[in-house]
Amino acid sequence: MKALWLDAEWNPRPEYKLNKRERETKRAYRGNQVYFNPKLELREIPKPEPGPGEVLIKVKACGVCGSDVHFYEKEPDGYTMYPGHCKLPVVIGHEWSGVVEEIGAEVRDLAPGDRVCVEEMAWCGVCTPCRAGMPNQCLDLEEIGFTMNGAFAEYVVTQPKYCWKIDGIIEAYGDEEKGFEVGAMVEPCSVAYNGMFVRGGGFQPGGHMAIFGAGPIGLAAVGLARASGAAKIFCFEPIPERRELAKKMGADYVFDPVQLQKEGTDIGEMIMDLTDGVGIAMGVEAAGVSPQTYPIMEETLAIKGKIVQIGMGGERTPVLLVRVQYQGASIHGAVGHSGHDIFPSVIRLMAAKRLDMLPIVTARFPLDQALEAILRTSERRDGKVMVKP
């Protein structure tokens, strides 16, 4: 079968100290410290076969994520730019949906023909965090499209416990094509959902919301804010195409933060004015530039306001804690999308058309042109680029 194959040399930087698990499993926690000279190519590989507890899924749609682009991009010294957990070689692609084609002998809850989307985080289910209901904190995590073969391919083998049926979505859109595309976006929406409603604990309807960054996670956050009772929704994003998408998803105000700064606009003051001095009940950091977004959030936090940290950045962020204190506010860290009823909740929101992500799909490529899809995404002016067989 065809698959988008990523390989690189295992060549840990001299200053990077591999830990025991990394040495044993060859799963690097920080890809860009270990993998040199990454190469991405569409190649023919054997069609996988499901084990007794596994399922074989024919891929119908797979979205391109920023990390797919980072894999491909190189640091000046030739290492991959992807900073996270990975094990190469691997078929990449992790935002996807498809049809169950074959099931292993022990599988009971899925059947051939079932239409599903799939979690990217392959949590173990037996470590202490997993047993505590915290699979996003799994101590023995594998990741589809990062440490296990993913979905820029014709087929993927995985476990039923990562699969969720999307019949409701397909029915709502009245069209399999569209339904699978939307189903492929359950994963990024679930990342936003986890931050806002699980780790962040939600907000009282009628609160104002500010979302920083209008990449796919930020756009999902805008859509979720709209669906779940935010009063006014502010979105900050420098790329014009994405600001347009943010409006479509339901943002009331979209701003280019770079432009505002150029003009000398005091962003905090502006938000306070537009909210009649109330401020924001929740600020979602989905831009990955916390040192720039925190000063705005600190200044505009409503009483009891929450900052939800989803974007990743390696460096320390200077936080004016005294503002968090005076507002009786809090900061909530989030990674992942598994557990907590997140996937089924997002699917139900989509099936009820409370959350419509379809408008953010701005480009589609066949699997044969998966590499072009990655290149296109690297231009960073799309909502979501979709690869389809």
Add this chain to the structure above:
Amino acid sequence: MKALWLDAEWNPRPEYKLNKRERETKRAYRGNQVYFNPKLELREIPKPEPGPGEVLIKVKACGVCGSDVHFYEKEPDGYTMYPGHCKLPVVIGHEWSGVVEEIGAEVRDLAPGDRVCVEEMAWCGVCTPCRAGMPNQCLDLEEIGFTMNGAFAEYVVTQPKYCWKIDGIIEAYGDEEKGFEVGAMVEPCSVAYNGMFVRGGGFQPGGHMAIFGAGPIGLAAVGLARASGAAKIFCFEPIPERRELAKKMGADYVFDPVQLQKEGTDIGEMIMDLTDGVGIAMGVEAAGVSPQTYPIMEETLAIKGKIVQIGMGGERTPVLLVRVQYQGASIHGAVGHSGHDIFPSVIRLMAAKRLDMLPIVTARFPLDQALEAILRTSERRDGKVMVKP
């Protein structure tokens, strides 16, 4: 000024034991045990004057509530049917909005011309529950339109701490007339909001919701469910006109429970089918017939599901606790609408047009015909009947 005046004889039933506070204050906890031969009439009374810490408000709209009707209706033996807290004589009317006309010398945060809606619960602010932020549990509660003169009148005097500005609503509707009507419905919406989001603690967006009763509180619950991320919304209501309104407010399924029972439909099974076996994340009891609604809710509670009890009924409700246990579910009791940022949250939802209550206003009467408005409401086929000066 004109006012709708309710009077009755203080004639405690022989078997009813007045407590100390009732004897001292003549505020009866249970009106129907004390007040005999109620009479309601539009009469001329002196225009009230605000004290130093008070404001005088010119009423612009006042909705008719079920309790206004109960006041008027008599038990067969001549006592008022209203079972709650009251002190007669009193001007009734407690769901209202208006314009500040005059302020007392000590008032700082309101000014003549301010357009406001007003809490019905006149919490003391100094008892232990009030100091704990639980004004709906105030130990020295007065109630506008029940123990203090209300808003089926040209003017009301009250304290600024019960008033909330509604400029945002008026601006959103682009029309003072409509804005004041919507503003007059902040109170009943806040009763639903308190149950669902404060005492009930909300629900994860994407959960299904069942609302029992489509009177104004139930209709507000439907609208709030729609605004805040419910997936499928079920509403049960025997009156056809109200079922239509429930649809307008956003219910996906509306049913006549009486009809369903006649037809032998297993309501619980039906809900479980329509939710693909998931059940309801929240059931809102706004019908006041818990013994009939609990069996349905128990059968259909999703895991972690919540029952929110808003409707009032004097009797014990037989609850199958083992179902609540097996589902890891909970039951949350709610009264009132004050505190917890409720009024401002509802106002912001309305101003952002996330919650549009205007469609439920199905009849309007001038103050001169306030008595007709009460009579009309007693037919129980309207959404909200509005009295306007």
Add this chain to the structure above:
Amino acid sequence: MKALWLDAEWNPRPEYKLNKRERETKRAYRGNQVYFNPKLELREIPKPEPGPGEVLIKVKACGVCGSDVHFYEKEPDGYTMYPGHCKLPVVIGHEWSGVVEEIGAEVRDLAPGDRVCVEEMAWCGVCTPCRAGMPNQCLDLEEIGFTMNGAFAEYVVTQPKYCWKIDGIIEAYGDEEKGFEVGAMVEPCSVAYNGMFVRGGGFQPGGHMAIFGAGPIGLAAVGLARASGAAKIFCFEPIPERRELAKKMGADYVFDPVQLQKEGTDIGEMIMDLTDGVGIAMGVEAAGVSPQTYPIMEETLAIKGKIVQIGMGGERTPVLLVRVQYQGASIHGAVGHSGHDIFPSVIRLMAAKRLDMLPIVTARFPLDQALEAILRTSERRDGKVMVKP
């Protein structure tokens, strides 16, 4: 090896309708509707062998639970009295600790010599509730000592994901004998913990607490209340020996409810007096007689108070919901003890000696006399009866 073997005839009562899963798996949801003529005997059975993902554990201590007694007791018509989920024949015993003796080839996180206690609920980990972090609501639950062989035996085979190390406890008691006994009580303590802190969501330290029933779960609730900041702790229990144990566990007031009623004491009034009118922040129903305990709890609920329902009873309980409403209170249903970090939290409390359950062990029997241990427990005057090899 020796094991306490329970068998009975599969003979469903004519009026009991087996569902599909019951017919397929022979796991009865309601034992007393299906199993006729139960017989309990100590017999020799083959020592089990662990599969590749399993561990063999040598039992060191196993407490007798009320359900063990119910298994043995017969209804007048010859059916077992045990009303719950079971599949016979089975080795009973589910509150236990032991030493890992052998591990399967795939087991990584446990090693021979490890000292552990074990969850009774063998949750599947893949159904929707399990994936949502709600293993106590597992749709495909097996139960050790009910549907799988339990721990009134020399050895048990189970999965590592149900095991938790108790080294901390053994170290704290400085004695393996005592440590294993305490470890065998992690399970019942976890049932109380789940109700109070997970499903019930805990209480603000300094609240008063009332616990109904001083069986092992109730005694654990008293100990947990004491450990976690209850101000005054009330315990109601008709059996004098258990009242004494409740005092040892930290109850400030212990009462015989039967005696109080005989004397005509108004229990609600008494609690309100003893709490200076504040009432109870949490009431724990661990007596299984909700129709008798709810009137007391309703009368004494503090504002925002919680009722935690742990005791099981088949019938509907008449609840005065209006009291729950006026107090802004709530009712929380609970079953089970798995997930949510419960076992490790209880183990840490025990290891830190914040919770000392040892005093409630009032009788000890060798495995040879396991039947006598059951008989002794049926006298219902002990705290916990312990069976040891």
Add this chain to the structure above:
Amino acid sequence: MKALWLDAEWNPRPEYKLNKRERETKRAYRGNQVYFNPKLELREIPKPEPGPGEVLIKVKACGVCGSDVHFYEKEPDGYTMYPGHCKLPVVIGHEWSGVVEEIGAEVRDLAPGDRVCVEEMAWCGVCTPCRAGMPNQCLDLEEIGFTMNGAFAEYVVTQPKYCWKIDGIIEAYGDEEKGFEVGAMVEPCSVAYNGMFVRGGGFQPGGHMAIFGAGPIGLAAVGLARASGAAKIFCFEPIPERRELAKKMGADYVFDPVQLQKEGTDIGEMIMDLTDGVGIAMGVEAAGVSPQTYPIMEETLAIKGKIVQIGMGGERTPVLLVRVQYQGASIHGAVGHSGHDIFPSVIRLMAAKRLDMLPIVTARFPLDQALEAILRTSERRDGKVMVKP
């Protein structure tokens, strides 16, 4: 009457921009930017008289707080060191208890002879945050001992809504002297309680806890952690006398962070070892040196762990948000002690002897020597220094 009188010149630093409220009320938000040349002296002032809604309280004990010392201390350029909200001249002293001596005509809930402690934060009760149950975020806050006359004096006049009866405490200690001292410490304990249980939302019993700083707030946090179910309690404090007090309050491990660093101990690693890799469920920052304590907390946060920020510091703290994210953790800001049932909860914990603060009183002075008490406190080796009439 005698009173400890603080005066200074109103002389705003040229670079400090007074806002409108500061100009109008002469209440400076940042004392050290405005008040020059502070002078503290015991002087004779008129005994105050209660207004109609007020009470006159005879002071029985008043603790010295760090801010009292800061008032007295001068920056090199002659401004007061106290950085917060104040209005001079004022009688300082805000951690106190006393006996009601006289009540105004409108006061109902207090009577002469009542023994009370008093909130320091004189919240208005009518601003939006107050109405939302968030008095610690009051927009029109006055503070006893900062902007209104305080309790290093024979008498104080205040409002009943800030007073809480302490009969339970006095009864528990069997001694008025001790009871009033303990009662005077309800305020600092409430600051810790607000952070840990209200803004921080508490922790599941059995979690480990780390407290940074063993001043009175930190010591209260240790005592509260001990009372409410922490497993292991770590306390970090450089002053040896305070480390001893932390042990008395219930800390299991006390460390001198300065010494540890000198020795090259990796504090994070040490905590992880001592908690068997679990980490801390809650870290309490009560040292006011966040840039030093956050790295330790970040490294040791348990999954779902919380950082509670109580200590104040003007500067930004560099936070490694990615750690907060990976642990699914959160940071909670806290100021104040009012509302949320905090004072009565702390009083009940003290009356039940779950929290015993008496051991931290290490010095006592008569009112005549109040200045000496301040000086003594400035040596920073005491627990709590108490001034008594």
